[in-house]
Amino acid sequence: MAVQRILATTAALTLIDQLKQLHGPLMFHQSGGCCDGSQPMCFAEGEFKTGSSDVCLGTIAGCKFYMAADQFEYWKHTQLTLDVTPGRGSSFSLEIPLGVRFFIHSKIFTDEEMNDSCTIGE
Incomplete structure (x- = not known):
């Protein structure tokens, strides 16, 4: 069985459920952009155009999680875990009005995990 590249904490899953009730299906994108660095951002599904x-x-709780390819080059050796913390990010992410923000924990893959890791489309 493949090792998952993206996981989520219970707190993140709870927030995702809350946001789904408010906004419907969701998606995530983590860029290396100028506005929020590499903060994961949550959007209504299809609101952010991927390419x-x-x-x-x-996927996390049925929500696809995307990363910019150039950012993925830096993170491809890690397993990411989506989490949530109190505070206000400066993004357009859907959780911001709730006074919380998503963030990422990372763990370097072992050699065995790296060989067994997967991304959608592989």
Whole structure:
């Protein structure tokens, strides 16, 4: 069985459920952009246009999680875990009005995990 590249904490899953009730189906994107660095951002599904320069790392609670390909080059050796913390980010992410923001924990893959890791489309 493939090792998942993207996981989520219980707090993140709870927030995703809350946001789904408010906004319907969701998606995530983590860029290396100027506004929020590499903060994961949550959008209504289809609100953020992905393209050939985006990599889908997997799904969390039925929501696809994308990363810009150039950012993925830096993170491809890690397993990411989506989490949530109190505070206000400066993004357009859907959780911001709730006084919380998503963030990422990372763990370097072992050699064995790296061989067994997957991304959607592989």
